[in-house]
Amino acid sequence: MSSIIAHKHAHFFHSADQEASSAKLGIWLFLVTEVLLFSGLFVGYTVIKTLHPEMWKVASAQLDWVLGSVNTIVLISSSWTVALAVRAAQTNVKGENNAKIGVLLIITILCALGFLGIKYMEYSHKIHDGLLWGTKYFNHPDAIAALKAGVKSTFGLEVTALSDASFLETLKAHAAAGTEQAQHLIHHYASTVTYKDTLMTVEQGHLFFGIYFLLTGLHGIHVVIGMSLLIWIYVGSVKGRYYRDYYTPVEVGGLYWHLVDLIWIYLFPLLYLV
Amino acid sequence: MSDTQAPGYHVPEQEETNYLHAQPGLMSWLMSIDHKRIGVMYLIAVFLTFALGGFLALAVRLELIAPGETIMTAETYNRVFTLHGLVMVFLFIIPGIPAALGNFVLPLMLGAKDVAFPRLNRASFHIYVVGTIMALWTTLEGGVDTGWTFYTPYSSTTSTPVVMMTMSAFVLGFSSIFTGLNFIVTTHKMRAPGLTWDRLPLFVWAIYATSIIQVMATPVLGITLLLLAMERIMGIGIFDPALGGDPVLFQHFFWFYSHPAVYIMILPGMGVMSELVTTFSRKRIFGYRAIALSSIAIAVISFLVWGHHMFVSGQSAYAGMVFSFLTFFVAIPSAIKIINWSTTLYKGSISFDAPMLWALSFLILFTIGGLTGLPLGTIGTDIHLHDTYFVVAHFHYVMMGGTVMALFGGIHYWWPKMFGRMYSETPARVAAVLVFIGFNVTFFPQFIMGSQGMPRRYYDYTADSGYEPYHVASTVGSWILLLGMLIMGLNLLSSLKKGAKASANPWGARSLEWVTQSPPIEHNFHEIPTVTQDPYEFPLEGSQKKASEGMDVTA
Ligand SMILES: [Cu+2]
Numbered sequence: 001m002s003s004i005i006a007h008k009h010a011h012f013f014h015s016a017d018q019e020a021s022s023a024k025l026g027i028w029l030f031l032v033t034e035v036l037l038f039s040g041l042f043v044g045y046t047v048i049k050t051l052h053p054e055m056w057k058v059a060s061a062q063l064d065w066v067l068g069s070v071n072t073i074v075l076i077s078s079s080w081t082v083a084l085a086v087r088a089a090q091t092n093v094k095g096e097n098n099a100k101i102g103v104l105l106i107i108t109i110l111c112a113l114g115f116l117g118i119k120y121m122e123y124s125h126k127i128h129d130g131l132l133w134g135t136k137y138f139n140h141p142d143a144i145a146a147l148k149a150g151v152k153s154t155f156g157l158e159v160t161a162l163s164d165a166s167f168l169e170t171l172k173a174h175a176a177a178g179t180e181q182a183q184h185l186i187h188h189y190a191s192t193v194t195y196k197d198t199l200m201t202v203e204q205g206h207l208f209f210g211i212y213f214l215l216t217g218l219h220g221i222h223v224v225i226g227m228s229l230l231i232w233i234y235v236g237s238v239k240g241r242y243y244r245d246y247y248t249p250v251e252v253g254g255l256y257w258h259l260v261d262l263i264w265i266y267l268f269p270l271l272y273l274v
Numbered sequence: 275m276s277d278t279q280a281p282g283y284h285v286p287e288q289e290e291t292n293y294l295h296a297q298p299g300l301m302s303w304l305m306s307i308d309h310k311r312i313g314v315m316y317l318i319a320v321f322l323t324f325a326l327g328g329f330l331a332l333a334v335r336l337e338l339i340a341p342g343e344t345i346m347t348a349e350t351y352n353r354v355f356t357l358h359g360l361v362m363v364f365l366f367i368i369p370g371i372p373a374a375l376g377n378f379v380l381p382l383m384l385g386a387k388d389v390a391f392p393r394l395n396r397a398s399f400h401i402y403v404v405g406t407i408m409a410l411w412t413t414l415e416g417g418v419d420t421g422w423t424f425y426t427p428y429s430s431t432t433s434t435p436v437v438m439m440t441m442s443a444f445v446l447g448f449s450s451i452f453t454g455l456n457f458i459v460t461t462h463k464m465r466a467p468g469l470t471w472d473r474l475p476l477f478v479w480a481i482y483a484t485s486i487i488q489v490m491a492t493p494v495l496g497i498t499l500l501l502l503a504m505e506r507i508m509g510i511g512i513f514d515p516a517l518g519g520d521p522v523l524f525q526h527f528f529w530f531y532s533h534p535a536v537y538i539m540i541l542p543g544m545g546v547m548s549e550l551v552t553t554f555s556r557k558r559i560f561g562y563r564a565i566a567l568s569s570i571a572i573a574v575i576s577f578l579v580w581g582h583h584m585f586v587s588g589q590s591a592y593a594g595m596v597f598s599f600l601t602f603f604v605a606i607p608s609a610i611k612i613i614n615w616s617t618t619l620y621k622g623s624i625s626f627d628a629p630m631l632w633a634l635s636f637l638i639l640f641t642i643g644g645l646t647g648l649p650l651g652t653i654g655t656d657i658h659l660h661d662t663y664f665v666v667a668h669f670h671y672v673m674m675g676g677t678v679m680a681l682f683g684g685i686h687y688w689w690p691k692m693f694g695r696m697y698s699e700t701p702a703r704v705a706a707v708l709v710f711i712g713f714n715v716t717f718f719p720q721f722i723m724g725s726q727g728m729p730r731r732y733y734d735y736t737a738d739s740g741y742e743p744y745h746v747a748s749t750v751g752s753w754i755l756l757l758g759m760l761i762m763g764l765n766l767l768s769s770l771k772k773g774a775k776a777s778a779n780p781w782g783a784r785s786l787e788w789v790t791q792s793p794p795i796e797h798n799f800h801e802i803p804t805v806t807q808d809p810y811e812f813p814l815e816g817s818q819k820k821a822s823e824g825m826d827v828t829a
Contacts, residue, residue, distance in 0.1 A: 011387070011797070012386065012387035012388035012392065012464075012797070014802070018463055018464075021463060022390040022391070022459050022462075022463040022464075025459045025463065026390065026391060026394075026455060026459045029458060029459070030455060032489065032490070033455075033490075033493045034493070036490060036493035037493040037494075037496055037497050038497075039493075039494070039497075040493070040494050040496075040497030040498060040527060041501075043527070044501065044512055044523070047520060047523055048512060048518075048519070051518065051520065052518060055518075133508050133509065133510050134508055134509030134510055134511050134517060135509050136509075203518070204511075204517065204518035206511065206517070207510075207511055207512065207517065207518050207519065210508070210511060210512060211512070214501075214510065
């Protein structure tokens with residue numbers, strides 16, 4: 001459909017200009033609050049990193065910087081496509097750009113989904129290895145005690161030396177029965193072997209992963225919110241709501257999406273590279 | 275006519291349907307996007323939460339009237355004073371002036387038909403209601419016993435429902451951010467023609483500065499409370515020394531919000547003061563620019579002083595010195611305001627109408643509150659006074675003696691505009707005087723016992739400690755306060771039915787909310803007024819009518 005629906009400004013504004021510039025100031029202020037929300041976590045990041053520099057070095061090395069880089073590229077591309085969508089809306093006169101706006105928004109939304117997919121892969125790997133927060137961390141005394149107790153009750157074996165590779169083989173041989181509980185214990189024991197020379201040598205690695213999950217989790221929620229916003233704008237664009245004289249929602253959604261992107265551009269080096 | 279604020283603007287002879295009756299039914303109120311209706315709903319909410327918080331305060335005072343258990347156990351007492359603090363701070367005083375009076379008055383003062391984002395405004399109110407329900411829900415679950423400050427490590431280990439309470443404050447924070455954001459954009463974009471920044475009423479300046487703090491500080495509280503909740507739910511360990519975290523970090527986070535938050539609470543009160551002092555002394559405000567800019571100065575400096583709450587927390591002595599110095603610095607803009615108001619009163623033709631009585635109470639009580647803040651900002655004396663009743667008294671002189679007096683003054687001042695009725699003057703004055711007396715009887719003894727060492731938040735004291743007479747006085751004072759409040763509340767309520775009809779401008783004030791009829795029509799103005807003068811252009815010689823005579827400049 002290449003026609004437009006003319007926009008009528010709300011009665012309490014005296015012009016469409018006043019309405020548009022109000023919306024713009026509003027979204028900028030909102031973006032400031034978002035940055036400040038994250039800034040609290042960045043302060044937490046700095047404090048914990050300063051308190052435990054050795055731990056931080058070892059723990060942050062466990063993140064997969066290749067996946068992180070791919071995600072960075074995905075998000076930067078999506079910022080570019082959303083910017084093009086805003087441009088297409090600004091130059092839309094009679095609806096000739098409606099399809100273009102739609103396609104660009106769809107690509108942006110697909111990028112967002114791709115980002116979440118890759119994040120899901122990273123998360124499940126960390127969960128698998130027990131690289132989690134607080135008492136859930138594979139090397140936390142509570143978790144180790146649970147591991148020892150579990151191995152004893154499931155396999156009838158005594159864990160004498162943690163992270164002994166040959167003991168892992170013994171466990172695997174016993175796991176023929178293959179209950180889920182047994183598999184879980186083997187995975188848990190395997191991570192104590194895997195991280196014997198790295199994470200097992202530093203204390204409080206869970207703090208890094210706690211911060212990692214908080215920061216990326218909060219960011220992930222923002223990706224989902226941004227994506228929903230873009231879907232809503234996409235629906236409007238198909239109907240031909242956005243054109244030269246009225247493109248505020250596309251612009252506002254675009255600005256929000258740039259922010260989501262910008263926060264990741266800080267998160268990526270701070271977590272994966274530093 | 276020559277001195278009319280808005281030339282060419284007339285209140286029609288025939289009264290038109292006002293916003294109160296524009297649409298019928300409860301749902302039309304709850305779902306309204308009219309800033310005036312939202313303001314009135316906030317006003318009702320704020321009255322209710324103040325009654326709840328006040329009831330809890332009376333219970334605390336009654337418990338402390340004598341040593342030993344009086345009416346409740348120590349565990350209950352901890353929950354009661356915590357809830358008193360949380361209700362008063364998050365449900366009453368933060369939304370108090372900005373969301374109730376600000377919502378009603380600010381767009382009118384700007385000559386606008388509504389705020390910039392009316393639906394966001396309604397969302398803000400609905401979120402406030404949700405947050406309030408969550409807070410009250412925790413009470414049904416037994417209540418929280420951490421104090422309103424939620425200090426770790428106690429808050430991450432106590433068995434009371436801290437997560438629900440912190441999430442309630444988190445939700446209320448969104449309400450506060452949305453209101454602030456709305457007011458900033460409204461002030462920038464919705465001003466009537468001719469209403470330049472140096473013609474803005476000082477109430478608008480104060481609300482504007484408050485909104486900046488709300489928008490900048492509240493997200494940090496949000497993330498702090500989220501971290502505390504995660505600490506409890508997930509065991510992140512960032513505030514837990516056993517897991518390698520730092521409990522003092524929580525205090526830094528908390529006060530980074532909560533010091534600016536005390537200015538979220540007081541700045542709007544200062545804005546109301548500027549309006550009352552000029553209108554009821556029939557004099558131009560002295561030092562308009564100094565008052566306006568000191569609000570902005572407060573908004574900026576208030577972000578740099580949070581460490582003065584933490585002199586005994588183990589932060590570095592060097593940081594303590596810097597925070598102490600900056601704290602003296604932030605006192606200056608407040609002092610500028612006090613001096614300007616006093617100078618405005620000097621040789622003015624003062625009329626002692628009820629709003630003015632509340633304003634004078636503010637002037638006296640806030641000055642005491644402000645000055646007693648100095649020994650608390652000085653490291654040496656704070657170590658002696660820290661966590662004593664001296665702090666409790668100081669805080670209440672500033673917050674209740676300041677903000678609450680201004681709120682009540684403002685409610686009386688704008689009441690005729692809001693509801694189109696005059697309250698009766700005599701009971702209103704009696705209430706203001708009773709509250710002033712009751713307030714001092716309640717809180718002045720707390721300075722004395724605090725300086726003698728009575729700790730805050732304690733459930734008990736021994737009979738031979740010598741604190742008992744002060745506690746008795748303080749509790750008796752709280753009853754006088756109650757009496758004053760009841761008279762005020764009943765007087766206002768009965769005016770809704772029996773009050774005399776109010777004219778468009780009963781006080782002879784000069785800002786734009788007074789040029790439209792009382793109560794205003796649904797869209798505020800038929801035609802947007804054009805502003806040609808500043809809002810305090812009072813006719814001086816010759817026309818010094820008393821404000822209470824109901825002079826109407828537009829008629
Ligand atoms: Cu402070």
